[in-house]
Amino acid sequence: MDFNKLSGRLIIYCLALILFSFRTNAQNTKSESTIPQWPILYVNYSIADKSLFTGGLEFCLDCKxxxxxxxxxxxxxxxxxxxNYYGLPDVHLSYNTEYLLFVKAGSSSKNAYAVGGLTVFNMIDLGLGYSFPYNKEKIPTYEGFxxxxxxxxxxxxxAYTKLNIIQ
Incomplete structure (x- = not known):
């Protein structure tokens, strides 16, 4: 599959997800399980055998x-x-607990990864994990701890965890 077609499809899927979320909220105002109105902009920096800078949109599936x-x-x-710089589309699922811990699993066109660690009120995630390449022969590979x-x-x-102060 051509890389440009793959990245173009990812952009189309992201835009469709955003439009669907606004439409769902407008039609289902009484439903308790709607996708939030405001998507989350996220920025991630990872380092394994190479550095990877990722940005995109997240949706909080269970904000209540x-x-x-x-x-x-x-x-x-x-x-x-x-x-040379290479682009990698990314899809992930992250579960953040109220006890300042998180676990995240995701995949790109070249690798799958699992990360766990500490979260600071769901604003900042600091994690350690492992990345598995799908094919070690083709570049770019992104693998290792x-x-x-x-x-x-x-x-x-x-989307953020509230700070509870005991009085």
């Missing part, structure tokens, strides 16, 4: 609960080989 479930799609850039940091920006205050 104290434990949050995020579904995200984005696009990453890596400087893998010979000074992974350290990552993610930032979330949104107007949807339900």
């Amino acid at each position: 609960d104290k434990n949050k479930l995020f579904l995200g799609a984005g696009y990453g850039i890596t400087n893998s080989y010979n000074g 992974t350290a990552s940091i993610s930032f979330r920006f949104t107007k949807n205050k339900g």
Whole structure:
């Protein structure tokens, strides 16, 4: 499959997901399980054998609960080989607990990964994990133990964990 077609399809799917979320909210105002009105913009930096900078959109699938479930799609850039930059579409699912812990599993066109670690009010995720390449022969490969940091920006205050101070 041509890489440009794959990245174009990812953009179309992201736009369709955004439009569907606005339409669902407009029609289902009484439903308790709607996709939030405001998508979350996320930025992620990961380093394994190469560095990877990813940005995209996330949706909080369960913002009313104290434990949050995020579904995200984005696009990453890596400087893998010979000074060339390569793009990798990314899809992930992240489960963040109220106890400042998270676990995330995701996939791109070249690898699958699992990351776990600490979250700071669901605004910042600091994680360690492992990335598995689908095919070690084709470039770019992104494999090995992974350290990552993610930032979330949104107007949807339900996506963030509230600070409870005991009085």
